Amino acid sequence: MPIWRRYSDCVEPMKVYVSGLYSGGNPQPGVGIVRSLRQAYPKAELVGVEYSNRVSGIHWNDLDDLWIQRPWDELDLDSYGARVRAALDAGGFWISGSDLEAMWLAALFPDGHDHLLAPPMGALRRITKPAVEAASGLPVKIPTYVSTDHSDWDLHAFCREHNWRVWLKGPYYDAARTPSWDVFEAVRNALSKVWSTERLYLQAHVSGYEESVMLSAYKGELLGAVSMRKREITPEGKTWAGDISEVPDEFMVPLRQMVKELQWTGGGELEMVRDAAGQAWLLEMNPRFPAWVHGSTIAGHNLPALLVQAASGVRAVPAPAQGQEFTRVVLEVPVRPEYPLPPIPEPFAGAIGHSLKHPSGLTSLAKKLHNANPEMLEVVSEEGGPTGLPTIPDTFVDDIESYDFDAVETPQFLFMDSTAAGLFKRAGERSHRLSTNEVQVVSGYSIKTNPDERLIRLALENGFLAEAISLLEVHKALEVGFKPDQVILNGPGKWWPEGMMPKERMHAVFCDSVADLDRTVGAIERGEMSSAHVGVRIRTPNVVSRFGIPLDSPATFRELVAAVKRLPADTAFGVHFHMASSNIGVAQWWHLFESMLKWCRSIEKLSGRTIDILDMGGGWFPDDWHADDDSKFAKAVETIRAMLPNVRQIVSEPGKAMAQPSMALAMRILEIQEHEDDKVEAVVDASIAELPMYFFYPHRMLRKCSETGQLQPLGRGKTHLMGRLCMEHDIVAANVQLPEGTRAGDLLIFCDAGGYDRSMSYVFGRG
Amino acid sequence: MYLDAAEKLDEVRAEERPKAPSAGARWQHFPYSCLLHHGDTCCEIAREWVIANDFAQLNGSDLLSGPRWLRQKYEWGPSPWPMHWCDVVERKVIDCGAHSALAHEVFTARGVTAFRAQFIQSYTADALSQWRTKWVDDKVSDHWIGDDVIYHEGNALLVGEDELKLWDSSAGWWINPRQNGGYGSLAAVRIFADGQWGGGDGFRWGERRIKPNEWTQI
Ligand SMILES: [Zn+2]
Numbered sequence: 001m002p003i004w005r006r007y008s009d010c011v012e013p014m015k016v017y018v019s020g021l022y023s024g025g026n027p028q029p030g031v032g033i034v035r036s037l038r039q040a041y042p043k044a045e046l047v048g049v050e051y052s053n054r055v056s057g058i059h060w061n062d063l064d065d066l067w068i069q070r071p072w073d074e075l076d077l078d079s080y081g082a083r084v085r086a087a088l089d090a091g092g093f094w095i096s097g098s099d100l101e102a103m104w105l106a107a108l109f110p111d112g113h114d115h116l117l118a119p120p121m122g123a124l125r126r127i128t129k130p131a132v133e134a135a136s137g138l139p140v141k142i143p144t145y146v147s148t149d150h151s152d153w154d155l156h157a158f159c160r161e162h163n164w165r166v167w168l169k170g171p172y173y174d175a176a177r178t179p180s181w182d183v184f185e186a187v188r189n190a191l192s193k194v195w196s197t198e199r200l201y202l203q204a205h206v207s208g209y210e211e212s213v214m215l216s217a218y219k220g221e222l223l224g225a226v227s228m229r230k231r232e233i234t235p236e237g238k239t240w241a242g243d244i245s246e247v248p249d250e251f252m253v254p255l256r257q258m259v260k261e262l263q264w265t266g267g268g269e270l271e272m273v274r275d276a277a278g279q280a281w282l283l284e285m286n287p288r289f290p291a292w293v294h295g296s297t298i299a300g301h302n303l304p305a306l307l308v309q310a311a312s313g314v315r316a317v318p319a320p321a322q323g324q325e326f327t328r329v330v331l332e333v334p335v336r337p338e339y340p341l342p343p344i345p346e347p348f349a350g351a352i353g354h355s356l357k358h359p360s361g362l363t364s365l366a367k368k369l370h371n372a373n374p375e376m377l378e379v380v381s382e383e384g385g386p387t388g389l390p391t392i393p394d395t396f397v398d399d400i401e402s403y404d405f406d407a408v409e410t411p412q413f414l415f416m417d418s419t420a421a422g423l424f425k426r427a428g429e430r431s432h433r434l435s436t437n438e439v440q441v442v443s444g445y446s447i448k449t450n451p452d453e454r455l456i457r458l459a460l461e462n463g464f465l466a467e468a469i470s471l472l473e474v475h476k477a478l479e480v481g482f483k484p485d486q487v488i489l490n491g492p493g494k495w496w497p498e499g500m501m502p503k504e505r506m507h508a509v510f511c512d513s514v515a516d517l518d519r520t521v522g523a524i525e526r527g528e529m530s531s532a533h534v535g536v537r538i539r540t541p542n543v544v545s546r547f548g549i550p551l552d553s554p555a556t557f558r559e560l561v562a563a564v565k566r567l568p569a570d571t572a573f574g575v576h577f578h579m580a581s582s583n584i585g586v587a588q589w590w591h592l593f594e595s596m597l598k599w600c601r602s603i604e605k606l607s608g609r610t611i612d613i614l615d616m617g618g619g620w621f622p623d624d625w626h627a628d629d630d631s632k633f634a635k636a637v638e639t640i641r642a643m644l645p646n647v648r649q650i651v652s653e654p655g656k657a658m659a660q661p662s663m664a665l666a667m668r669i670l671e672i673q674e675h676e677d678d679k680v681e682a683v684v685d686a687s688i689a690e691l692p693m694y695f696f697y698p699h700r701m702l703r704k705c706s707e708t709g710q711l712q713p714l715g716r717g718k719t720h721l722m723g724r725l726c727m728e729h730d731i732v733a734a735n736v737q738l739p740e741g742t743r744a745g746d747l748l749i750f751c752d753a754g755g756y757d758r759s760m761s762y763v764f765g766r767g
Numbered sequence: 768m769y770l771d772a773a774e775k776l777d778e779v780r781a782e783e784r785p786k787a788p789s790a791g792a793r794w795q796h797f798p799y800s801c802l803l804h805h806g807d808t809c810c811e812i813a814r815e816w817v818i819a820n821d822f823a824q825l826n827g828s829d830l831l832s833g834p835r836w837l838r839q840k841y842e843w844g845p846s847p848w849p850m851h852w853c854d855v856v857e858r859k860v861i862d863c864g865a866h867s868a869l870a871h872e873v874f875t876a877r878g879v880t881a882f883r884a885q886f887i888q889s890y891t892a893d894a895l896s897q898w899r900t901k902w903v904d905d906k907v908s909d910h911w912i913g914d915d916v917i918y919h920e921g922n923a924l925l926v927g928e929d930e931l932k933l934w935d936s937s938a939g940w941w942i943n944p945r946q947n948g949g950y951g952s953l954a955a956v957r958i959f960a961d962g963q964w965g966g967g968d969g970f971r972w973g974e975r976r977i978k979p980n981e982w983t984q985i
Binding site (some may be wrong): 161243245275276277278324540541542543551552555557558561579583587588591592594595598599602605606 | 808811812813815816817818820822823824825826827828830831832856857926943945947984
């Protein structure tokens with residue numbers, strides 16, 4: 001037990017420098033630290049440190065003095081470092097309220113300083129986001145993440161795997177939800193620019209309630225820790241109110257060990273989310289007190305005081321608990337006359353608002369730190385890390401190499417013969433494997449994904465049914481050789497064009513509304529059409545879609561049940577469920593699948609009609625659908641058997657998974673323009689008219705080397721590939737790297753262009 | 768089933784109560800609310816819809832998460848009793864008894880263990896008088912409003928061997944197990960559950976123990 005001195009016994013007044021006084025919507029802890037210290041040391045000299053006179057916390061009246069420095073972008077770090085050292089040598093203590101400043105101080109004092117109340121560099125390295133390696137002994141998990149060093153192809157896969165509930169995070173601060181590929185690309189560009197690094201990471205979202213543990217430690221000894229649950233949250237996700245409690249033993253014991261191992265000094269915060277099952281997920285560890293630090297002091301735990309007490313040996317005035325809950329209020333305080341408010345910047349002409357983010361130039365400090373020591377804060381370091389280049393399947397290479405490009409006029413879609421044949425064969429075989437005596441599994445080829453006859457023929461040869469959304473598509477299927485009873489007709493356009501409805505019996509017709517169902521039943525009764533199965537497409541609630549019969553109110557559900565009851569007894573009934581797995585994510589798709597089966601079971605029970613045929617699928621990303629493992633699909637068939645024992649046939653429709661890899665787009669470079677900062681613009685003879693899906697998912701790209709003929713994958717870089725159209729948004733690829741030696745006339749090949757790129761491509765700019 | 772029960776309500780007026788009345792005394796024999804079923808497809812469609820919709824709204828989340836969608840779809844307010852399944856789903860506004868009954872149905876359909884719960888909550892005279900006016904204007908019973916407390920219904924969800932979480936379906940939140948009195952705080956709780964829990968000590972809720980089928984003062 002240390003023997004503390006009373007403050008009045010001290011010869012010199014205690015001086016404490018506190019930085020991080022920003023008090024906006026995403027506040028720093030400086031003002032809270034100052035308030036807590038003032039309570040513990042009424043006579044101490046508290047000096048506010050800031051790097052902008054725009055930061056409102058400098059006007060807080062508990063501050064005895066101010067040390068206002070020029071913003072980080074103007075600051076000469078060497079001379080400023082010398083001044084900080086002199087201040088500490090003179091007996092002042094320093095509590096940093098900014099992560100980046102703490103990092104800079106750790107670099108400035110590699111052997112520490114008794115008066116520097118911030119963590120040493122060795123500790124900072126071990127709490128780097130997102131892995132927070134030092135926390136491995138705590139009862140927490142780390143949400144799954146991936147470095148953006150991976151290829152776009154792999155990043156897109158990560159997003160799908162996590163249902164697009166993912167965050168793109170910067171190396172220090174900043175995080176944004178990226179619910180789709182175009183948003184991801186926009187946020188990646190913005191964050192890379194702000195933080196001058198490409199080293200970002202994508203992290204899976206964890207739903208739950210946010211909580212934190214704040215700690216205070218001196219030279220590896222844990223002085224105190226509290227737990228805080230957020231009880232009100234600002235739109236930026238920051239604490240507005242919270243409650244404080246003791247840290248439970250199962251957390252405290254490993255925390256004490258961790259602090260010892262890290263030789264931690266200063267404040268710290270572990271930010272977590274607790275999920276519905278009670279598991280805590282660690283989002284990050286901050287090397288400083290949190291902004292809500294004074295909320296803990298209110299609850300009787302003055303952690304900054306414990307820190308100063310341990311470092312100075314001077315006893316802090318004990319803090320009586322005023323309650324276990326705290327909240328914030330908005331306060332107006334007088335501005336110090338010696339630091340009058342600076343003018344507000346002129347808005348950019350034509351723009352709205354004044355950007356006042358990071359007034360102290362923290363992003364510029366980040367850049368300086370990064371330049372000084374690029375490895376200090378590697379976001380995600382992996383052994384033999386990713387190259388950023390996509391993996392190109394062998395069949396792609398074989399198919400592309402089978403073309404004589406001297407004879408290929410560009411832009412030109414390339415049919416990928418062996419790739420397509422392999423995909424259809426494997427899908428056909430899988431359906432066969434999954435079929436049992438009771439239930440037949442059959443694949444469906446969605447003609448709209450690519451109406452190329454070669455693909456429709458492959459579908460026919462591999463035992464697929466043809467899925468059409470218009471009578472023109474029905475006729476296309478019949479022309480290629482499908483029999484009417486191998487055709488399924490869906491969608492709101494099934495009666496178009498008029499007069500083309502086949503009289504022969506089709507395999508199934510699925511209706512998009514109750515009115516459509518009544519019309520279909522009427523047409524069948526009048527002999528205008530015939531179908532072995534008549535069914536409905538359902539739209540499960542909580543999903544944005546314009547298709548199918550909505551089930552989001554009891555009234556629409558009642559109408560559907562009544563309509564199903566009206567179906568003629570001799571017509572077999574079916575249900576169709578389609579949702580683009582690539583948009584909603586794979587796990588989410590399987591949840592919807594299960595949800596759909598529950599709706600089907602209710603429809604059977606309430607209508608008294610049994611379901612004979614189930615048509616499910618839609619919009620699978622090729623890699624998710626063609627994954628080698630059958631187990632998920634096999635389990636799905638089992639679940640269907642268990643929940644809907646009358647189902648005789650399952651039509652599984654992979655959507656674009658068949659067509660997308662089956663074609664590539666060849667183009668030639670027309671011109672290469674080099675700009676400032678290594679930026680390159682290359683104009684190509686293709687355009688978004690041939691690649692309308694460019695914004696929605698990444699395409700694997702290859703350059704055919706004009707000298708060796710070798711196919712070289714393209715990674716990320718500073719080149720924009722501009723389309724041939726005289727249109728502002730005709731950029732077919734942003735931020736790619738053209739291999740060394742690329743020049744005008746070279747051939748580029750965009751793979752994965754056989755789905756909607758092909759079927760929705762349009763004629764534009766061809767005179 | 769408020770109305771019937773309200774008529775039979777033990778008339779424990781403030782002046783007649785013992786010196787330190789326990790919160791909940793007035794509702795000592797008050798049953799929790801139950802939805803009625805016409806025994807026909809009208810009610811069955813409604814019930815099936817609630818259950819299937821709950822699963823759809825879960826969005827793949829943990830089965831132990833609260834059915835927040837119920838509060839989003841149905842505002843909390845006066846509703847007439849008795850109420851049938853086919854009535855309740857068509858209403859825009861339902862009271863806590865109906866909320867709790869719907870939540871119980873979906874929790875049970877998810878396969879998790881849930882119990883009906885009754886709460887006594889403290890509020891101010893202003894709040895009580897506002898609610899009384901609203902309920903009287905709607906010509907439904909205001910028996911649930913006491914002198915300084917209200918009777919409220921919710922749900923208890925088993926999340927461990929004997930650990931509970933208390934769900935307030937009409938608010939769409941979990942009740943904080945750390946209670947220190949004040950506006951909106953929980954004064955008493957009663958959980959309807961069969962069997963012995965916690966080796967006879969009752970359920971664990973935060974730091975407390977709650978014995979089933981009796982009012983526990985918080
Ligand atoms: Zn009914």
